[in-house]
Amino acid sequence: MSTNVCPRSRSTCLKELHIHGKDEGIKKIIELLLEDAPTTKKFDVIPIVGMDVIGKTTLAHHIYNYDQVEKNFNLKAWVCVSNDFDVLRITKLILKSFTHCSCNSGNLNDVQVQLKYTLQGKKKKFLLVLDDMWDYGYDGWNLLQPPLELEHLEILSDNSCWLIFYQHAFDNRDIMEYPELKSIGKKIVVNTCGGLPLATKALGNLLCRKQEEHEWKETLNNNIWNEESDILPALKLGYLHLPSHLKRCFCYCAIIPKDYKFKEEELVLPSMAEGLIE
Template identity: 45%
Template sequence: MAELVGGSLLSAFLQVMFDRIASPNVVAFLRGKKSTEKSLQRLKTTLHAAGAVLHDADRKQITDSAVKSWLDDLRDAIYRADDFIDEISTQAETRVEVENCFYRSFNLNARKMNFKIDDVVDRLESILKHKDILGLRDVLGRETLSWRHQSTSLVDEFDVFGRENEKEAILELLLSDDDNDKISVLPIVGMGGIGKTTLAQVAYNNDQVKQRFDLRAWVCVSEEFDVSKITKSIVESITCHACGMKDLNLLQLDLKDKLSGKKFLIVLDDVWNESYVDWDLLRRPFEFGTRGSKILITTRSDKVASVVRTLSPYCVGNLSDDDCWLIFAKHACLYVDSVVDSNIESLGRDIVNKCKGLPLVAKTLGGLLRFRRDIRDWNIILKSEMWDLSQEESEILPALRISYHYLSPQLKQCFLYCSMFPKDYEFEKKELILWWMAEGFLEPSMKGRL
């Protein structure tokens, strides 16, 4: 993540640094310390100069390795500067009540502090001298747009466009008992963002499916294929209660008892593991269900499909531009008003053409431009250089990169902090906020409202 959005990360980081330098505690702490104030002001000036080119560098580092290397050097220097600001901020927060003692203690370290700051500034200035050689321009980006996304087994069917044939085909396969195998496994295969999970959600929540199966379970598997955890999640999905067992043998015996004599539907969403041995171990309790039971698996991998399948994989294709437009327009709220600006609609359709039939891209960009009616915002998205990524990268990446790029600096900082968690890691909202507070990402006024 940091490699992809290095410049944006630094922009967010700089904003937080400036806020800390301008905090009342730090200002009061430095009052009367002229030499340190002067060094810190020189640092701020240099950081502002760095921030002015980050918007341009953030775009160019995607295709220019020299710019990316330059950003790496700049990031290291900025992180060193942040260490000193953190030291000053800590002293300001923890200063002692006796002003004279505090003043003498500070003076003992002031010269060393000033030397460190000047050393960092010299390095920053040396790095910034190369910006002209790299052709980087001073650009202040209009980074004010935002988005957010997450999915569950629930689905808003009014949000599904252009998938009638796919829905009918998958439902027919799920509701049929014609397969020779007692337990049928249907893989849904397609690239990221194509709508595999949405189709599985629609099928899972279909009224006929609910009546057809005695038990249903939905589990998001993702990259970590831990047989014990997946088995436990299936048990919990069936019972709607937490399961305290951890031993795989006990878990599989419990799942076997719950599935025995029952016709079940189990959805395993986002499977990546290609090991037949792991799959063979996971599926053993499934064999105790009755004929007509189904396992629905969504995956990007043809090899995964070949390992698990008993039915031919169902491959999901791209949407038409017209269907993508319906998704985009809904999430951009274009038709809330009775009249839509023709220029906005024209730009929107040009953006949708770049979505390449991927519904998640259309939804993400529609949400990014939600209720935005300034043509400049739409042109920024349409003409972004991030569309010109190498074809070796995922087709969905440019749009998601753009949606990140236009977050505010503070939200970028908070968002990127989450990238250290493994995929599908569950965390408590309040705990995450406390971590953000500990890192100094939140304003003091925000802390008081927790």
């Protein structure tokens, strides 16, 4: 996951057809933004500096709207900072620019948590342009950047995945009594889990209810592993193996908005009305 933070100057809605005399600068910055080389940095900073009215904002705006840059980032935001540095105000503006929704919280930590949550995600890359960025000192930048410091989690080793799978698939059973299942299980971990703990746990839970060798082989050789889908194959397989009444319950729960806090009755009573529970 590559992240880029690009400071710059006063914003404008005008899109230049061509910026004379800046071609080399534009080309260099675009190459940096599109570069996918591995890096140990949590995010990259590309400063555009110079005296007032030299064209920093116009240059950055041209790059911001460049087609390839547009396609390269999942999220883009443009925020004018100015010399009145208020970390809460700026963080709320950054969040609003990414989400297009206002945040009314007056607590900096709450706003930063929301921003960090917005930026996290599989293969998510963001471009943040900070316009009219002044020198606010070491403390100012340190206060602003924590939500941008996304952690890069590595996938699990095959051995770690096997331990998770074994814990869920065999539960209280003695693995020595199922040598064939152990052999097939290790192939499932290596060939299908992709080092993802959630996928490994889901497959372990699925196979925990299956005792026959042919059932485990069917899972290993299932065509679902070759399908292209936005849904993790292991989770999709788990859903397909649910009994029909639990599939209905699962789909019903899926209509609840993410992170929505509801009272028990809001879920139980409609579920009773739909005949999902007694």
